[in-house]
Amino acid sequence: MFYKPEDGHGLPHNPFKAIVIPRPIGWISTRAADGSDNLAPYSFFNAVANDPPQVMFASTGDKPDRDGTKDSVANIRETGVFCVNIVEYAMKDAMNRTSGPLERGVDEFDDAGIARAECQTIACSRVAGAPAALECKLTQIVQLPGEANFATFGEVTGVHLRDDCLTDGIFDVLRFNPLSRMGYRDYTVVREKFSLARPGE
Numbered sequence: 001m002f003y004k005p006e007d008g009h010g011l012p013h014n015p016f017k018a019i020v021i022p023r024p025i026g027w028i029s030t031r032a033a034d035g036s037d038n039l040a041p042y043s044f045f046n047a048v049a050n051d052p053p054q055v056m057f058a059s060t061g062d063k064p065d066r067d068g069t070k071d072s073v074a075n076i077r078e079t080g081v082f083c084v085n086i087v088e089y090a091m092k093d094a095m096n097r098t099s100g101p102l103e104r105g106v107d108e109f110d111d112a113g114i115a116r117a118e119c120q121t122i123a124c125s126r127v128a129g130a131p132a133a134l135e136c137k138l139t140q141i142v143q144l145p146g147e148a149n150f151a152t153f154g155e156v157t158g159v160h161l162r163d164d165c166l167t168d169g170i171f172d173v174l175r176f177n178p179l180s181r182m183g184y185r186d187y188t189v190v191r192e193k194f195s196l197a198r199p200g201e
């Protein structure tokens, strides 16, 4: 089949997010100007540059108690920082709970019983037990076509790696089984890897 998004897909559910898979999950922690912490998962998330290291995530849609966006972007607008926490399979239920439509100011760390630690290079909390966390300073928020679509870019200013995930100097994903998002209600988990040398390597 072929369809143009503007004409509709004719399927029971929109397949778009099932096509671009698997998507890593950025579990984004932020702090509002009033000092309250926020935590939410975003799978429109990726690394976008190496030197200096940079990441992005995209927020789509808004909350009734926010002015045209969600809590994460609103907090980053206020403070200019955020932290990306990497989600392991064992954290899937806690991560999912933090995606609920909680009221502005409700602290998802408390709500989901997630231990927090203070970041080192930014004034923000991170998920204490995460396999990795990237402390980020906002570089730009880009408004995308459509209502309430924003891509938030940040430069990584601090990197946390959980000690048990390092094997002989390699950050070993098979030690923690990263969780990834697919379409519909589906997820996948990395339990297998192989290496491939690039031409000339």
Ligand SMILES: Cc1cc2nc3c(=O)[nH]c(=O)nc-3n(C[C@H](O)[C@H](O)[C@H](O)COP(=O)(O)O)c2cc1C
Binding pocket: 025, 038, 039, 040, 041, 042, 043, 044, 045, 058, 059, 060, 061, 063, 070, 071, 072, 073, 095, 096, 098, 099, 100, 101, 102, 181
């Ligand atoms: C695995 C997963 C991935 C998600 N990815 C996104 C995303 O990329 N963009 C988005 O706007 N919402 C995404 N959501 C929904 C948000 O997590 C949800 O709207 C949340 O309440 C936003 O929280 P906030 O208002 O505290 O930022 C995702 C939810 C889950 C469970």
